[in-house]
Amino acid sequence: MEAWQYEGRVFPTSGLSAVAGKQTEDISPHALNYADMRPGCYEPKARVADMDQAGVVASLNFPSFPRFAGQTFMEGDDSKLGEICIRAWNDWMLDEWCATAPGRFIPGTLIPFWDVEASVKEVERCAAKGSKAIIFSENPAKLSYKGARMRSIHDRYWDPLWSVLQETQIPLCMHYGSSSNMQRTSDDAPYLVSLASNSFILPISTTLDWIFSGNLGRFPGLKIAMSESQIGWVAPTLERAEYVLRIHEEWNKKLQYSGTLADVKRVLTERDEELYIDERPPTQIFKEQIFTCFFSDFAGVKAMKDLDAVDNMLIEMDYPHTDSTWPNSLKLALEQVKDLTDEEKWKVLVGNAMRIHNFEPAYPNAAPTSV
Secondary structure (H helix, E strand, C coil): CCEEEECCEEEEEEHHHCCCCCCHHHCCCCEECHHHCCHHHCCHHHHHHHHHHHCCCCEECCCCCCCCCCHHHHCCCCHHHHHHHHHHHHHHHHHHHHHHCCCCEECEECCCCCCHHHHHHHHHHHHHHCCCEEECCCCHHHCEECCEECCCCCCHHHHHHHHHHHHHCCCEEEECCCCCCCCCCCCCCCHHHHHHHHHHHHHHHHHHHHHHHCHHHHCCCCCEEEECCCCCCHHHHHHHHHHHHHHHHHHHHHEEEECCCCCCCCEEEECCCCCCCCCCCHHHHHHHHEEEEECCCHHHHHHHHHCCCHHHEEECCCCCCCCCCCCCHHHHHHHHCCCCCHHHHHHHHHHHHHHHHCCCCCCCCCCCCCC
């Protein structure tokens, strides 16, 4: 079996991570060797050829072996080695993978997010080299570093990172599952339950975390983008956020509450300082600073249009994972946006990504001349 090794741990490639070109009956979680994969899964020129076949102009790639936010390098015993590996992965991404086909890959880089000062330095280094996205965990508080839980985004500990991202105008990108917290309804529930539910549950929690954290109000230039998050949940989530805030804002500013309503051990304490709550309503916060990606969400496209949030959704294809729309990515995308105006189609399919990432794509000869 071919596998990666890191500090004595072995990481085979799951069959669910490289399904491009396979029939559904051939998909399984069993480990794969490179000979079992389509070359586009690991070779940049072959990836570009597959993108051309699917009508994809450009894409941002997330890591697999390092995991969606680089957690593999955080969980080792040697934190300095982890930082070195983060830098090596970023240099490979910028200088080799993306450089193979300029304008076809949106450069996204990792940070050693277990160390905020080192993260700031890596953002600055990668920004100078042309990074267009910084990859982060959807919820670091679910992760542990050296046996201790990491701090949540509600902790001002992260402010230097938010500040440098605002300064460099690089969006913070989070892939669902990057908290290593795929929720299960029960131990014996089919994995299908998690696959279907987590692409909604986790982005909803992340969005509400950011909206009520106050971070986006304190850093108005910070942009948050969620990959593989779908979009059908956005409208009801924002409606609920508006309702909850209207009823509970005042006491939440002054009091910290933990436990449940029926818990005799619940704790109610006065805050050391009044909670900062963004003056903007949740829907406005979302429209100005939060962006979501989808691959197949017909109901969501209509809901986002009704919400007047077309500027906040980006199409994706999830190549080469099991949710991938390849090789029919363009066809499916056009079917989903058929009821939008030509200007709105352009935004969803190309323009929003160009704006958020400050990225100019290089169009292949096979690219369509209109949408």
